[in-house]
Amino acid sequence: MKMINKNFGKLFMLGLLPLVMTACNSEPTVSYSQDVKPILDKNCIECHQAGGPGTVASGLDMSAYEGLMKGTNFGPMIIAGDTEGSNLLVLIEGRADPSISMPHGQKSIPKQDIDTIRSWIEQGAKNN
Ligand code: HEC
Numbered sequence: 001m002k003m004i005n006k007n008f009g010k011l012f013m014l015g016l017l018p019l020v021m022t023a024c025n026s027e028p029t030v031s032y033s034q035d036v037k038p039i040l041d042k043n044c045i046e047c048h049q050a051g052g053p054g055t056v057a058s059g060l061d062m063s064a065y066e067g068l069m070k071g072t073n074f075g076p077m078i079i080a081g082d083t084e085g086s087n088l089l090v091l092i093e094g095r096a097d098p099s100i101s102m103p104h105g106q107k108s109i110p111k112q113d114i115d116t117i118r119s120w121i122e123q124g125a126k127n128n
Pocket residue numbers: 040043044045046047048053054055057058060072077087088091092099100102103104105106109
């Protein structure tokens with residue numbers, strides 16, 4: 001056990017641990033256009049496109065990648081690689097006050113869809 005710990009520490013010091021972990025991580029790449037956009041189109045776009053109540057109220061227009069990443073009038077809702085700092089995730093996971101959870105006034109989106117968006121943000125929220 002001691003031996004293992006020692007090697008673990010060594011790997012970490014060399015900065016290799018993150019690399020090893022990435023190599024072992026078999027999670028498939030999440031695509032914005034194939035995976036994320038369809039979820040937003042289904043659950044969010046009716047209110048979050050030009051002229052929609054969500055866009056009018058917050059400035060968040062999710063009809064294209066650029067608008068999604070730009071966020072609201074107050075700033076970005078998605079921070080690439082940062083699932084804790086991405087407020088969009090906070091809202092759809094219901095971690096915020098219910099009065100502002102999204103989709104607004106509706107049932108939350110399926111856990112599986114939330115996980116897809118979470119992984120996509122984790123993987124850098126790319127326009128892929
Ligand atoms: C029925 C309409 C409606 C739907 C559907 C909807 N929204 Fe909203 N959204 C709003 C309104 C209205 C606001 C602004 C007022 C508010 O924050 O309550 C808003 C604001 C937001 C904000 C900004 C919050 C803030 O604090 O400024 C985010 C992020 C957001 N929505 C994400 C989403 C996501 C993601 C979905 C889909 C899962 C979604 N919304 C679906 C109506 C909607």
